[in-house]
Amino acid sequence: MKTLSVIIIILVAIIFMLPCKVLAGTIPINNSWNTDPILSLTMPDGTTGKPSAQAEVYLGKVPDQNKGVILQTIAMQSNNKFYSRYGIVDFDIATTSSDRTKWTTWSKFTGPISLDAFSIPNVTSGTVNAYALTLVPQNQIIQTVFVDNVGYARIVDFTIRADSSVYLTSGNRQWHKISLSGGPGTGTIQAYDYNYYAHDDGFYVETYVKNNIFYYRFIRPNNQALNLISKQGATSWKSLPAKTLPGSGDILSYSYYVINGYTYVSQAFWKSTSGGYFRDLRASNIRYPEPTYNPDLDYNNDGKVDILDLIILIKALFSS
Secondary structure, X not given: OOOOOOEOOOOOOOOEOOOOOOOOOOOOOXXXXXXXXXXXXXXXXXXXXXXXXXXXXXXXXXXXXXXXXXXXXXXXXOOOOEEEEEEEEEHHHHOOOOEHHHHEEEOOOEEEEOHHHXXXXXXXXXXXXXXXXXXXXOOEEEEEEEEOOEEEEEEEEEEEOOOOOXXXXXXXXXXXXEOXXXXXXXXXXXXXXXXXXXXXXXXXXXXXXXXXXXXXXXXOOOOOHHHHHHOOOOOOOEEEEHHHOOOOOOEEEEEEEEOOOOOEEEEEEEEOOOEEEEEEEEOOOOEOOOXXXXXXXOOOOOOOOOHHHHHHHHHHHOOX
16 A cells, blocks of 8 residues: 555645656655645634644545545644545546646535544543554545554445545444554654555555654555454564654654555655645556566566565655
8 A cells, every 4th residue: 555655635735746757766756845844734613733643545536537535634732633624636637737736626624523522442532642544445444543652443434425525434343452562662652654555456554653763564455454453464663764854843743645546645744843744746556566567666676576666665755
């Protein structure tokens, strides 16, 4: 699923993308982070400030239309509550324009939603550390939230309607406690993301941040959402210092998502002092394993496309 990416689309801002021709053995990234960080967000109820968590996920195509739907959720630091909105991507425009504001139309944020509305057993309050939305097969997403450094995940079903609206239901599915205690790093979870870059038979990438260091690992899906919650078959963790990311202060949140079947990756993160940063990337439509050899995806020029190339691409996503 993804390269790692960090990010979310971001948040009420103008995103510029330049066309990019991907050459064999090169990293298909040509977009820079915004130079003027977003200083604060304002929600419809008047809540302002920076987010403590953020998540974006591309849900899929609208029936019988050349459009897709993105779900974005923000948890605000100031009130510890959640707000969500949808973005409608017009692919007729996206394939001809590099200006995100021309091909993504966002709804207004709805909310606030309190933590106790999630119905997590024995969790009615606490500090939201991180939040993630993960697309899995059969029109489902995994909803993950970290509260007081403890993670909880459940499966949520969704249906994209012909009018581009989305129906979400948890179906009374239970929450599963997840732990990163076996992973590297110390301190509080600052951010968490669990998404994909490579689609079809590709890898999911799980990421978290502690002490401003990114840790990531790969997970091979078996087309079962519960397998992606239990993380069966996960690789060992690897680290990426965040020193190459722009801005000052500690990382508050991070997110990225991939528009499946298209060549766009969106990343976003917030830092405690400087604010929010975002960028959109054009990258090759990667499948792992690749059905046939594609030199554009062979980033280490070893004559094959494999997980080593995905690692190179992930590292590139964290470069400024």
